[in-house]
Amino acid sequence: MIVSKKHISRLSKYRKALFRFSELGFVKVFSDTLGEAVGVTASQVRKDFSLFGIHGHKRGGYQIDTLIDKLQNILGKDFEQKVIIVGIGNIGNALIKYKAFENEGIKIVAGFDIDPAKVNRKGTVPIFPLKEIHDYVKKHNITIGIIAVPDIVAQEVFDVMLSAGIKGILNFAPIRYKGAENVFINNVNFQVELENVIYFVNMFKHEKD
Amino acid sequence: MIVSKKHISRLSKYRKALFRFSELGFVKVFSDTLGEAVGVTASQVRKDFSLFGIHGHKRGGYQIDTLIDKLQNILGKDFEQKVIIVGIGNIGNALIKYKAFENEGIKIVAGFDIDPAKVNRKGTVPIFPLKEIHDYVKKHNITIGIIAVPDIVAQEVFDVMLSAGIKGILNFAPIRYKGAENVFINNVNFQVELENVIYFVNMFKHEKD
DNA sequence: TAGATTGTTAATCGATTAACAATC
DNA sequence: TAGATTGTTAATCGATTAACAATC
Structure with a gap:
């Protein structure tokens, strides 16, 4: 499947929500929690991550800081x-x-x-x-x-x-x-x-x- | 079918293109001409018009001024x-x-x-x-x-x-x-x-x- | 009439959601 | 182990495109 504008727009929103979670002291997040924060289904979240090769832990959800790192990289935040x-x-x-x-x-x-x-x-x-x-x-x-x-x-x-x-x-x-x-x-x-x-x-x- | 943001965005673009055609002195337009002007297929144009009850003439295309009138009405241009x-x-x-x-x-x-x-x-x-x-x-x-x-x-x-x-x-x-x-x-x-x-x-x- | 275009139905394509096996 | 969550496949939904009968 090919990456669409919708994909990038959602990644951008996940990223933003994850920074909020991180500031609140959370270290991991589940697809349903993140989905709710952004207004999409848990399936959508997992599907999106899967497309970009982002993996979580069965039963353990996703590590917020590594998740942010991946999104930073995809969205071109490694450089100005x-x-x-x-x-x-x-x-x-x-x-x-x-x-x-x-x-x-x-x-x-x-x-x-x-x-x-x-x-x-x-x-x-x-x-x-x-x-x-x-x-x-x-x-x-x-x-x-x-x-x-x-x-x-x-x-x-x-x-x-x-x-x-x-x-x-x-x-x-x-x-x-x-x-x-x-x-x-x-x-x-x-x-x-x-x-x-x-x-x-x-x-x-x-x-x- | 229900009207979506995409429908309205396209109607808005048809409307704009139609004003251009009208200024150039054209009185009728075909779905493929209008589609090309806006960057969509002829099917899309006809489907959109059909959804909003806008009818053309078989073989004769669409009358530009009546088309504009309809779009004006749909897009709320009858009143400020x-x-x-x-x-x-x-x-x-x-x-x-x-x-x-x-x-x-x-x-x-x-x-x-x-x-x-x-x-x-x-x-x-x-x-x-x-x-x-x-x-x-x-x-x-x-x-x-x-x-x-x-x-x-x-x-x-x-x-x-x-x-x-x-x-x-x-x-x-x-x-x-x-x-x-x-x-x-x-x-x-x-x-x-x-x-x-x-x-x-x-x-x-x-x-x- | 012959040819061209609409209007609509069917087919395709793409995106989202549901389901569930894998597994931690 | 039992329970919960991922990752992926299948099902559904929606939007676009193709096809074609109707007809001007």
């Missing part, structure tokens, strides 16, 4: 993951300041924007002109980027990022990219997510009639 | 959807300023925060103290809210929102809420989304060895 971001607008800025990344081995090392007014080479996270992205990415061996630019320029920015060597993108522009064969794209679309809430709330409303 | 947001930090602010909502029948009508320094009753989007949320939501009959507060206060904020009458939440706090039986929650988790990109890029890297 360097990420760049293009588009220093509202969302770009929010992500740069997003605290959760810092403690999670994810570091936004630089931002890029076409607007010269946004450039700031001396900030905690330096912001460079977009045209410098190629050299920066090559020089620092960056493979992951975030797109947070307006729709109209998204394809153009995407092309530049790919040619610079970016292999994976977290994309906030509601766009289907052309030439996306050799790059992993993960889309986040606020409008779609909100429209889901709107639909299901309205459904519930009408159900009651 | 009023939304409140709690937590006026980086993400909260970014969402308030997010342009895409404005043209899409979604309006963030008010923000709430515990920090008195954030309060601003006269802004384009007024910001009120959190304690006023109950009265506001009741008075304006709001059912949808966004949570963009730090993890530690998220459950508390959630409880207040529910007691005020909120029925659907777009949630940015990486938290599983207690007492979430009668409310629709849609979670957005930047860390998990980025960890997915990291995992699949690293996989690709190691595959090449």
Whole structure:
């Protein structure tokens, strides 16, 4: 079987729950306890671990610290993951300041924007002109980027990022990219997510009639 | 069959593509054209429409404007959807300023925060103290809210929102809420989304060895 | 009419859950 | 040993795709 986004999303949640358990002083955990903490079945937990070659002890459950180690490794927490971001607008800025990344081995090392007014080479996270992205990415061996630019320029920015060597993108522009064969794209679309809430709330409303 | 998040997300994308087609002067569309534009199969398109009672013409495809009308109705675009947001930090602010909502029948009508320094009753989007949320939501009959507060206060904020009458939440706090039986929650988790990109890029890297 | 496209049913694929033998 | 839990296989569930009769 092949690993899917759902698998990684669950591993991420297991990891988080395990840190909580560990802080509470627990040393081992059972699949049903962990499943309950994360909101999945015990079967799901064991199946997921099995897929990634993670083994527990019959009757003894899983050792929390070794489990965390394995998940750290799978999720790329052994090294700091360097990420760049293009588009220093509202969302770009929010992500740069997003605290959760810092403690999670994810570091936004630089931002890029076409607007010269946004450039700031001396900030905690330096912001460079977009045209410098190629050299920066090559020089620092960056493979992951975030797109947070307006729709109209998204394809153009995407092309530049790919040619610079970016292999994976977290994309906030509601766009289907052309030439996306050799790059992993993960889309986040606020409008779609909100429209889901709107639909299901309205459904519930009408159900009651 | 029951309607899922995936259905609504696809309808949202069909809708967007249809507006593009319409602007280009097209009046009808076939399931395979629309599918290609959105990145799904023609079967999927027809199945989706069928589920929502949307009918085309054998041999004649679907009339774009009536199709748009139906989707507008399903996705709640007949009326302006009023939304409140709690937590006026980086993400909260970014969402308030997010342009895409404005043209899409979604309006963030008010923000709430515990920090008195954030309060601003006269802004384009007024910001009120959190304690006023109950009265506001009741008075304006709001059912949808966004949570963009730090993890530690998220459950508390959630409880207040529910007691005020909120029925659907777009949630940015990486938290599983207690007492979430009668409310629709849609979670957005930047860390998990980025960890997915990291995992699949690293996989690709190691595959090449 | 011949050809093309819908709408729906059947087949396939994938993901989750249940069951249970292995075993600590 | 008896009881509990893993790890894996089988069963179920759900979502997507294929196929094709209906028909414009």
